[in-house]
Amino acid sequence: MAGASACRDEVFEGASFTLCDVSRGEDLRLFLNGPDGPYGSFAAVNRALEAEGKTLAFAMNAGMYHRDLSPVGLFIAEGHEQAPLITRAGPGNFGLLPNGVFCWGKDGFRVIESRSFRDNRPTCRWATQSGPMLLLNGALHPKLLPDSDSLYVRNGVGVPADGSRAVFAISNEAVNFHLFARLFRDHLGLSDALYFDGSISRLYSPALGRSDLGFPMGPIVGAVIPKG
Known part of the structure; x- marks a missing residue:
């Protein structure tokens, strides 16, 4: 079960990362809008979960978003599509094809090229x-370059071929894309991984005493557990 041991700090090639695991069958959700508009923060999500007697075991930002906090690409919550898939190339990291979709349900987790x-x-x-x-x-x-000098705090998710788990990662220091991708392949042994964002990347992990602050977020992904 996601809980106190869900997140941990590890070092790969001299850089520090926080890793959080979720297994198939655990309560992993996406959060975007509440009754008063976008949640925007981990605290707002936790307040909404109180009505269920539940809380976040951990959470992080889960994709790029517009100024109004709406998702840039596909967003599905509880089976309902709230924003459409985008398959064309475009500016910025989102449009650096191939991009992808992190998808899950009763059959497990998948990261699929768009x-x-x-x-x-x-x-x-x-x-x-x-x-x-x-x-x-x-x-x-x-297009990821090993000697790139584009360094940011970065976060994303990776999955194994069997879809049995998802591993979320956030760097605790500025790293380039190539190192971040190799973390998933060489350190974690995963087959597919997707970048979520950089510079605005944030993590909530009460087990680690961590709740990163910053500008309001769009999509948030979090593992949900009973409160108390």
């Missing part, structure tokens, strides 16, 4: 689109 998702759309109870893909079937995104 055009493959369009052509053979799976059933997702929850889904968020972002980009670029970091790993695709074990291969690094071809």
